[in-house]
Amino acid sequence: xxxxxxxxxxxEGSEQPFVAHLVELRDRLIRAVIAILIGFGVLAFYPGFGGxxxxxxxxxxxxxxTGATLIATNVxxxxxxxxxxxxxxxxxxxLPYVLYQVWAFVAPGLYMHEKxxxxxxxxxxTLLFFIGVAFCYFxxxxxxxxxxxxxxxxxxxxxxxxxxxxxxxxxLFLVFGLAFEVPVAVVVLARVGIVxxxxxxxxxxxxxxxxxxxxxxxxxxxxxSQLALxxxxxxxxxxxxxxxxxxxxxxxxxxxxxxxxxxxxxx
Numbered sequence: 001x002x003x004x005x006x007x008x009x010x011x012e013g014s015e016q017p018f019v020a021h022l023v024e025l026r027d028r029l030i031r032a033v034i035a036i037l038i039g040f041g042v043l044a045f046y047p048g049f050g051g052x053x054x055x056x057x058x059x060x061x062x063x064x065x066t067g068a069t070l071i072a073t074n075v076x077x078x079x080x081x082x083x084x085x086x087x088x089x090x091x092x093x094x095l096p097y098v099l100y101q102v103w104a105f106v107a108p109g110l111y112m113h114e115k116x117x118x119x120x121x122x123x124x125x126t127l128l129f130f131i132g133v134a135f136c137y138f139x140x141x142x143x144x145x146x147x148x149x150x151x152x153x154x155x156x157x158x159x160x161x162x163x164x165x166x167x168x169x170x171x172l173f174l175v176f177g178l179a180f181e182v183p184v185a186v187v188v189l190a191r192v193g194i195v196x197x198x199x200x201x202x203x204x205x206x207x208x209x210x211x212x213x214x215x216x217x218x219x220x221x222x223x224x225s226q227l228a229l230x231x232x233x234x235x236x237x238x239x240x241x242x243x244x245x246x247x248x249x250x251x252x253x254x255x256x257x258x259x260x261x262x263x264x265x266x267x
Contacts, residue, residue, distance in 0.1 A: 028101040035097045039090030049082035056085050056169060057162075059141040063149050064158050071159045081162045088170065092133070096126055117191060117247060125184045128236075132180030133173045140176065140228045141169065147224045172225075175218050179233050186240025187247050197248075200241050207237050 043052055057070055072078050091098075103122050107115060152158060189195050195203075215230035 025105060028105050032094075032098045032101045035094040036087075036091050039093035040087050041090075043086050043089045043093065049086050052086045052089050053082040053162075057165065059137060060145045060160065060165060063142065063145040065149070068158050070162045070165060072163075073161050074163060077161075077163050081166050085166060092130075095129070099126055120247075121184055121187065125181055128180040128184065129177040132176040132178070135180070135228075135232070136172050136176035140225055141172065143228070144220065144222055144225045147222055148220075168220075172219070176229065179214075179229055180236060182233055182236040183240035183243050186237060187244045190241075190244035191247055197241060197245055200244065204237070208234050211237070 047055065061070065072081075074080075099122050103118065106118070110118060149158065186200060190197060190200060211233040212226070212230045215226040215233070219225040219229050
């Protein structure tokens with residue numbers, strides 16, 4: 001009777017020297033930077049630096065009093081700010097390709113069942129980040145601008161500085177983009193075994209309180225933006241619990257089901 005062969009490690013033979021890893025990392029970073037520069041060039045050609053600036057400023061300008069505009073208090077702001085906005089737009093334009101480079105770098109070191117988890121998370125995190133930024137641009141900033149202007153005395157002429165506005169909008173984009181990653185964070189925590197689905201459900205009330213606290217801290221002191229951040233976070237937390245249950249079911253290691261069956265049968 002022949003003895004069974006030991007299970008072969010999926011990663012056997014895939015090891016690379018440390019220098020080879022550094023070379024690959026360098027190449028992928030160069031590709032990501034080149035892609036960002038290409039995205040920058042595309043947006044610089046159309047709609048152009050002015051077009052990108054006007055697009056970013058539109059949600060605020062549309063709610064300013066008639067005749068009011070944004071101002072530049074720094075000599076080089078009229079050039080520097082549109083360049084920064086276009087560069088940011090170029091990065092977001094090629095973000096899926098940048099994340100693909102990250103995925104391609106780490107993929108050889110992952111087991112097959114881990115690859116099944118990472119690729120959907122990369123795709124979903126990218127989509128959720130874009131949705132968060134779009135939600136902020138099309139809904140939050142216009143509503144917040146309208147709310148703030150409705151409380152401004154008629155003797156005050158609003159003329160925000162373009163650098164301050166750009167920094168303000170960029171911070172909001174990051175806040176809402178990261179806040180919309182709540183489902184991804186929940187799925188990862190549950191999949192790696194840090195928390196269980198039951199614990200996530202039990203923590204629901206604490207998370208709601210934490211969401212409103214975070215919204216009060218990271219958003220401007222107005223009710224509109226705070227509610228616009230806290231409520232979606234609570235909804236996305238529920239979505240994360242539902243998604244975690246599916247991911248855990250479909251991304252188990254090949255021998256995990258056998259262990260579960262053995263444990264259930266008491267063998």
